[in-house]
Amino acid sequence: MNLINKEVTHKHFGEGSVVKHNDSLIEVLFATENKKFVFPDAFRKHLKLHDQSAAHSLEKVIEKKEIELQRIEQEKEKEKNRQRQEQQLRSEHEKLMKNHKLHPESQMVFWCDDEEQSKVFTEWKVFTGVIKSGNNKGKPNKPTRLYQNSVCLLTARDANMSEKDRRIIGAYMVSEKFIGKFCENGYIPAHSEYKLQLTEQESDQMPFWKYYSNDKFPDKMTWNTGKYRYFDNEWMAQILFDIVALKSDTQEKELAQNLFEHFCRLNRIRKEELPEPNGVLMRL
Structure with missing residues (x-):
C-alpha cells in the first residue's frame, strides 16, 4: 500500500501529509514539524486518512494485523500455560x-x-501378566515396587537351551510419570529416551546369571514360574555399566552412558563404589 502524499488528520497536530512509510513506521509532515508513528497502529486512534479508498484498504491491513496479534497472544498464553503445567509436574515429581x-x-x-x-522393541512396553488365584484372579499384576528409579530388564532364552543360557536382550527405564502402585492395566511403558536394545552378538556377552542369584537357592539357576522378578538396584547398575563398555556404536554408547548415569543418580549409587558382579555363574 502506497500512502505517500496522502492527507491525514491527527487529533492533536491537525492536518498533514504522509512523507515516508514502511511496514512498521509512518512519517507525517504537519504544519510545523514531522512526526513518526507506529504503522498501522497509529490509524486505530490518532490518525485518520482523508482518502476513503485508501482508508478502506488500510482497514483490511489493520484487521489482518489484529488477527495476527491475537494469534501471537494466544500462542504466548498457551506457552505460559504449558510452562506452568510443566513446572507443576516437575514440582510434584520432585x-x-x-x-x-x-x-x-x-x-x-x-x-x-x-x-x-x-x-517389545517396537512397542517399548511389557505386560506383567495376570493374577492366577484368589479374589483378584484374572486381574493384571501390579508392579508395586516400580518407580521412576526403576529399570525393566529384558531377558530371553531359547526353548532348547538350559536356564544358565538366559541372555540379557535389552533394558529401559520406566516412563517418567510411572508409579507402579497406580498401574491398573499391567503394562509398564518405557522412558521416552532411556531405552536400549542389544544386538545378538552383544546379548551373547551378557548372561543374566552372571549378575543374579536367588536368595532362597543361591547356587541354583532356576526360573520355573512367573513372567518377572524383582531384583537388586546395584545389580542393575552393574548390568548397565557393562552394557556401556559393550557398545561400540558412538550414538548407542552415549545413550547407554546417559542411561547408566541417570539410573545411578536416581538410585543414589556411586559408580566408583560398585562391586564386581557376583551372580551364580561367577561362583561356579
Whole structure:
C-alpha cells in the first residue's frame, strides 16, 4: 500500500501529509514539524486518512494485523500455560522423589517369550501378566515396587537351551510419570529416551546369571514360574555399566552412558563404589 502524499488528520497536530512509510513506521509532515508513528497502529486512534479508498484498504491491513496479534497472544498464553503445567509436574515429581523411600530391590527382570521379543522393541512396553488365584484372579499384576528409579530388564532364552543360557536382550527405564502402585492395566511403558536394545552378538556377552542369584537357592539357576522378578538396584547398575563398555556404536554408547548415569543418580549409587558382579555363574 502506497500512502505517500496522502492527507491525514491527527487529533492533536491537525492536518498533514504522509512523507515516508514502511511496514512498521509512518512519517507525517504537519504544519510545523514531522512526526513518526507506529504503522498501522497509529490509524486505530490518532490518525485518520482523508482518502476513503485508501482508508478502506488500510482497514483490511489493520484487521489482518489484529488477527495476527491475537494469534501471537494466544500462542504466548498457551506457552505460559504449558510452562506452568510443566513446572507443576516437575514440582510434584520432585516432591514424590523426595518423599519416596527407595526400595533396595526396585528393579524388574522379565522373561520375554518369542512373541514378546518380536514386539517389545517396537512397542517399548511389557505386560506383567495376570493374577492366577484368589479374589483378584484374572486381574493384571501390579508392579508395586516400580518407580521412576526403576529399570525393566529384558531377558530371553531359547526353548532348547538350559536356564544358565538366559541372555540379557535389552533394558529401559520406566516412563517418567510411572508409579507402579497406580498401574491398573499391567503394562509398564518405557522412558521416552532411556531405552536400549542389544544386538545378538552383544546379548551373547551378557548372561543374566552372571549378575543374579536367588536368595532362597543361591547356587541354583532356576526360573520355573512367573513372567518377572524383582531384583537388586546395584545389580542393575552393574548390568548397565557393562552394557556401556559393550557398545561400540558412538550414538548407542552415549545413550547407554546417559542411561547408566541417570539410573545411578536416581538410585543414589556411586559408580566408583560398585562391586564386581557376583551372580551364580561367577561362583561356579
